[in-house]
Amino acid sequence: MNGKKISLLALFIGISVVGASLKIPAIIGSVALDAFPALLAATFFGGGAxxxxxxxxxxxxxxxxxxxxxxxxxxxxVEMALLALLFAYTWKRKWLASVLFIFGNAILAPIPFIYIYDWAFYVALVPSLLIGSIVNTAVALLLISRIQHIFTRGVVKG
Structure with a gap:
């Protein structure tokens, strides 16, 4: 990875920090707009990024x-990282990638917490995660279509 890509990754992490401060009301206070920069990075730089x-x-x-x-x-x-990888690998089918991310983040990712906490925790968390996943994905799709030209033929190419 060259210096330009590392700098852009740092920029996306910074955007994620800003998104992390935009909370979506939830039973647990960590549902936020921190995922859309990861979807952007996955689209423009691949699953690892x-x-x-x-x-x-x-x-x-x-x-x-x-x-x-x-x-x-x-x-x-780790679950979020795996979902970003999945999004990158299914990106050629945009709607499939979007649906898989939303389903994975809102329904599948909290399943381990059924065993750690209980069903009530899962049921209370899913609506907030669903809203957060939809909003993060919608923001990412909107921004991807708006700035994709920068990464394909503009300043950041290569």
């Missing part, structure tokens, strides 16, 4: 929210 932005972005979002689930946020960061 998107995974880095997703994992770091979630951890910063959790720190800003007070780490309400403690070290379990590391599990969520």
């Amino acid at each position: 998107g995974a880095i932005v997703a994992g770091v972005g979630h951890m910063i979002s959790a720190l800003l929210g007070g780490m309400p689930m403690g070290p379990l946020h590391f599990v969520v960061a």
